[in-house]
Amino acid sequence: MPELPEVEALKDFLNEHLTGRVVTHVWPAAISVLKTYDPPPSALEGQPAGRTARFGKFLALSVGDLHLVTHLARAGWLRWQDSLPAAPPKPGKGPLALRVALDDGAGFDLTEAGTQKRLAVYVVHDPAEVPGIARLGPDPLAEGFDEAAFAALLEGERRQIKGVLRDQSVIAGIGNAYSDEILHAARTSPFKLAAALTPEEKSRLYAALETTLAEAVERSRGVAAGRLKAEKKSGLRVHGRTGEPCPVCGDTVREVSFADSSLQYCPTCQTGGRPLADRRLSRLLK
CATH class of the missing domain: 3.20.190.10 (MutM-like, N-terminal)
Structure with a gap:
């Protein structure tokens, strides 16, 4: 997408x-x-x-x-x-x-x-x-979308952070692939509740969001429309790379599958080394 x-x-x-x-x-x-x-x-x-x-x-x-x-x-x-x-x-x-x-x-x-x-x-x-x-939420590239504004969006959110990042009414423009990339860069479990994030974790997540999107936009700048899909895939570290080594720590990238999508993550970088079970069967990681 x-x-x-x-x-x-x-x-x-x-x-x-x-x-x-x-x-x-x-x-x-x-x-x-x-x-x-x-x-x-x-x-x-x-x-x-x-x-x-x-x-x-x-x-x-x-x-x-x-x-x-x-x-x-x-x-x-x-x-x-x-x-x-x-x-x-x-x-x-x-x-x-x-x-x-x-x-x-x-x-x-x-x-x-x-x-x-x-x-x-x-x-x-x-x-x-x-x-x-x-019904779109704020654009993360817009002026004024600072760390305080991002933290305010997460207040009271009792949903998993992966779903919050993908919710277009919360933040506009982030989908399945870049939410995986942002969470990996922030060393955050996709299953963690947004409201349970500490101030330090929110700060780290905001920095990862801004950096990941800015780098992806810069890589895509000037690329012809027909080559953008390949450019996107080449820049992804974990999304779509199940079974490959994590470029940060070398652990194997894992996957959680859903009815019509899947997410990818690194256990060492994001979940303390614990593999995530299927969302429908597992408890939320804290």
């Missing part, structure tokens, strides 16, 4: 390649992708593209007086093409969800792999009209 660093890089890429061009066609290839119908996608046609903004894991493209907002979900992606096919795409069962064509023949496709179609597109007058954006 594209998370804050990759969506930030896509925003920068679109601001460089899209701004100032005129949208000539917006072709939905999968009706399920459209979450709004008034204004219709055709209202964007003939309008100049302005700047693109990021809201958490949402991209909001300014087109004329409207905004084309998308959330790429777990398996979605944006694929830029310098030369699009002249014919409109045919709706079908392939990965193409929506195509945007520009006046110079270039454009981009929104695609989604797999059978679970969750990629979402909205055409709105204001990005705040999108429910997912309206």
Whole structure:
């Protein structure tokens, strides 16, 4: 799933390649992708593209007086093409969800792999009209998101810290991969209750959050849209690396599986050497 660093890089890429061009066609290839119908996608046609903004894991493209907002979900992606096919795409069962064509023949496709179609597109007058954006918590890259603000978000949270970091209404933009990376850098168990963190642990977690995201954004800066997925994977230390040695201590990276996702962690770095049992069967580590 594209998370804050990759969506930030896509925003920068679109601001460089899209701004100032005129949208000539917006072709939905999968009706399920459209979450709004008034204004219709055709209202964007003939309008100049302005700047693109990021809201958490949402991209909001300014087109004329409207905004084309998308959330790429777990398996979605944006694929830029310098030369699009002249014919409109045919709706079908392939990965193409929506195509945007520009006046110079270039454009981009929104695609989604797999059978679970969750990629979402909205055409709105204001990005705040999108429910997912309206309920976002603070952005960790925003000015004012300091250690005190972060600590205040954790007060009274009786949930496991892994879930708190992924909750978009608490902090915007962090998903499964970077929450694993942040917790590993902070030497914190993903199962620890947020409210049980000591002031020192909160401070360490805040520093890990800021450093991990800043480094990921910097690695992604200037990388072409088509190479961002590979760049993300290359920078991960524990997420997606079950069975590999931890780059910090050399212990074996372990995994906890859930119904539709999994987390990875290092026992030596994060849980005092104790392997975590399946979340559904284990007690919370303190």
